[in-house]
Amino acid sequence: EIVLTQSPATLSLSPGERATLSCRASQSVNNYLAWYQQKPGQAPRLLIYDASNRATGIPARFSGSGSGTDFSLTISSLEPEDFAVYYCQQRTNWPLTFGGGTKVEIK
Amino acid sequence: EVQLVQSGAEVKKPGESLKISCKGSGYSFTSYWIAWVRQMPGKGLEWMGMINPGNSDTRYNPSFQGQVTMSADKSISTAYLQWSSLKAPDSAMYYCARRDYFDYWGQGTLVTVSS
Numbered sequence: 338e339i340v341l342t343q344s345p346a347t348l349s350l351s352p353g354e355r356a357t358l359s360c361r362a363s364q365s366v367n368n369y370l371a372w373y374q375q376k377p378g379q380a381p382r383l384l385i386y387d388a389s390n391r392a393t394g395i396p397a398r399f400s401g402s403g404s405g406t407d408f409s410l411t412i413s414s415l416e417p418e419d420f421a422v423y424y425c426q427q428r429t430n431w432p433l434t435f436g437g438g439t440k441v442e443i444k
Numbered sequence: 445e446v447q448l449v450q451s452g453a454e455v456k457k458p459g460e461s462l463k464i465s466c467k468g469s470g471y472s473f474t475s476y477w478i479a480w481v482r483q484m485p486g487k488g489l490e491w492m493g494m495i496n497p498g499n500s501d502t503r504y505n506p507s508f509q510g511q512v513t514m515s516a517d518k519s520i521s522t523a524y525l526q527w528s529s530l531k532a533p534d535s536a537m538y539y540c541a542r543r544d545y546f547d548y549w550g551q552g553t554l555v556t557v558s559s
Contacts, residue, residue, distance in 0.1 A: 386547070387545070
């Protein structure tokens with residue numbers, strides 16, 4: 338099973354600041370890495386797939402990068418609606434796995 | 445518009461059976477796998493497994509193998525997740541989602557198991 342480790346667990350930032358979230362895989366995931374946003378009481382929403390492709394309707398302030406085992410999600414300038422929990426997920430091997438999540442909170 | 449609409453919240457007793465559903469619309473239901481994802485209260489996301497609605501081929505997470513059964517009825521574009529004997533730790537939110545990077549999600553079905 339591929340283990341995904343997200344860091345930090347919590348990120349405290351102000352609106353307008355840049356957020357950088359990390360996801361590290363226990364083995365290569367061949368760029369088959371996705372990022373999701375989840376707000377309280379809502380289903381997760383796909384932001385990025387295959388490491389760097391923005392999903393339909395996702396604002397350009399969200400970007401993904403990385404390859405092999407180390408990946409990042411960057412939010413260039415935080416909007417109030419971006420404060421949420423973010424998960425990474427790999428689809429290279431079964432079982433598909435998620436990281437433990439990073440909570441982006443208002444400082 | 446692609447939509448996955450799940451059945452409503454359930455309250456069950458330990459030992460009871462349950463089948464929840466996920467109905468797809470706005471796309472060719474048999475063209476994409478449907479996954480099930482568990483989220484226990486206050487916790488992260490866990491992939492339970494997935495089913496190909498076209499031929500009912502299934503892939504289970506070993507952690508859930510034997511605990512749940514996934515099925516699909518392509519004639520009504522609906523996937524199912526069922527338990528034969530619920531336990532209290534099965535209390536969680538269950539989501540269905542499309543394909544292996546989850547581009548569309550259902551709204552979730554809250555399952556509460558309590559005596």
